[in-house]
Amino acid sequence: MNEAIIAETKSAAREAVDKLQPKLIDLSERIHRHPETKFEEYQASQWLSETAEAAGFRVEKPIGGLETAFRASYSGAGEGPIAAFLAEYDALPKLGHACGHNLIATASLGAALGLQAVMDKLPGSVQLIGTPGEEGGGGKVIMAEAGVFDDVDVAMMFHPSGKTVLWKHALARRKLLIEFFGKSAHAAASPEKGINALDATIQTFQNINALRQHIEESSRLHGIITHGGDAPNIVPDYSASLFYIRAREDDYCDELLEKVKNCAHGASIATGARVEMEMQGAYKSLRTNMPLAQTFKANLEALGWDFDEIDPSKGIGSTDMANVSHVTAAIHPYLSIGPKDLVGHSTEFAEAAASEKGQQAMIAAAKALASTAVDVLLRPSLLAAIRAEFEAG
Numbered sequence: 001m002n003e004a005i006i007a008e009t010k011s012a013a014r015e016a017v018d019k020l021q022p023k024l025i026d027l028s029e030r031i032h033r034h035p036e037t038k039f040e041e042y043q044a045s046q047w048l049s050e051t052a053e054a055a056g057f058r059v060e061k062p063i064g065g066l067e068t069a070f071r072a073s074y075s076g077a078g079e080g081p082i083a084a085f086l087a088e089y090d091a092l093p094k095l096g097h098a099c100g101h102n103l104i105a106t107a108s109l110g111a112a113l114g115l116q117a118v119m120d121k122l123p124g125s126v127q128l129i130g131t132p133g134e135e136g137g138g139g140k141v142i143m144a145e146a147g148v149f150d151d152v153d154v155a156m157m158f159h160p161s162g163k164t165v166l167w168k169h170a171l172a173r174r175k176l177l178i179e180f181f182g183k184s185a186h187a188a189a190s191p192e193k194g195i196n197a198l199d200a201t202i203q204t205f206q207n208i209n210a211l212r213q214h215i216e217e218s219s220r221l222h223g224i225i226t227h228g229g230d231a232p233n234i235v236p237d238y239s240a241s242l243f244y245i246r247a248r249e250d251d252y253c254d255e256l257l258e259k260v261k262n263c264a265h266g267a268s269i270a271t272g273a274r275v276e277m278e279m280q281g282a283y284k285s286l287r288t289n290m291p292l293a294q295t296f297k298a299n300l301e302a303l304g305w306d307f308d309e310i311d312p313s314k315g316i317g318s319t320d321m322a323n324v325s326h327v328t329a330a331i332h333p334y335l336s337i338g339p340k341d342l343v344g345h346s347t348e349f350a351e352a353a354a355s356e357k358g359q360q361a362m363i364a365a366a367k368a369l370a371s372t373a374v375d376v377l378l379r380p381s382l383l384a385a386i387r388a389e390f391e392a393g
């Protein structure tokens with residue numbers, strides 16, 4: 001493919017994003033002013049999908065069994081790969097858009113509309129996929145299981161952050177509910193007749209505390225007690241706790257899950273309280289597709305952006321994008337929207353998500369994402385390298 005044609009196509013896509021800039025900023029501010037928490041994002045989902053529809057995209061809604069999920073598609077000139085931009089738009093309880101998903105939403109919308117402007121010169125098609133409930137809902141886990149990403153060749157999004165980072169790990173995560181069932185009795189008059197379910201939960205925490213010293217460094221075990229009894233003068237006959245088990249690799253995460261379950265079984269034997277456990281969701285570990293990531297890097301650097309040097313295994317959480325990355329080639333890069341030490345899920349982060357710096361990052365992300373899709377659609381050798389790495393696992 002002629003390099004001059006690729007460069008021209010990218011610059012036309014970037015110009016289209018420039019023209020849309022006021023509209024994208026306005027929409028990102030509107031979503032920021034109307035925060036909606038997981039799976040309640042009716043307004044944001046409507047605003048995004050109707051904007052794509054008005055521009056000529058074909059909109060399917062709802063999809064994947066989720067009311068606030070949608071897919072907007074636009075075909076180019078002839079058969080070819082599908083490039084998808086993923087939009088998150090849920091906010092956090094009380095804190096509003098303290099994870100900046102309003103910027104993710106409009107960056108992916110901008111990328112889709114920018115690419116649409118040049119689709120008459122490109123094979124394949126572009127999709128804007130609305131993925132709700134990232135914050136504790138695992139929306140993409142549900143959508144991936146429903147097959148929403150099965151036909152997609154590349155899935156891309158950006159995430160706001162303090163630093164600009166091409167890739168870092170995201171931990172595999174298992175959510176485990178642990179319940180104990182004991183026997184109530186008067187705590188003073190006849191304690192010997194009771195079976196203390198709260199003690200079983202406390203013993204479980206102690207067992208996990210002992211386990212924690214002997215696990216791989218990047219792993220995390222953390223939980224809360226969600227029910228600890230009803231009154232001090234009643235031996236608690238029911239207690240419950242919720243644990244997150246996280247690790248770099250999925251296999252090791254499952255190994256740790258079994259060890260945590262054994263901690264609860266041990267507490268059950270010690271106290272006589274019956275235990276029940278339920279897995280409430282699994283995030284896989286994130287797989288970054290390197291040929292795709294390197295293409296994004298070059299396209300963002302072409303806009304004058306630099307990347308921060310970080311240890312990709314430090315300061316990491318989990319994301320439902322990880323489950324998408326096991327179905328198709330994916331990237332989840334970070335662009336700085338404020339000071340480098342900006343902390344996620346804070347009021348400062350929410351302010352940065354409506355700041356001029358945040359909005360400029362959103363526009364840059366839209367341009368770099370659109371340019372990366374141009375590379376994918378016009379360079380068969382790149383797509384082959386992306387697929388080869390994905391298949392290699």
Ligand SMILES: [Zn+2]
Binds near residue numbers: 100134159
């Ligand atoms: Zn987030």
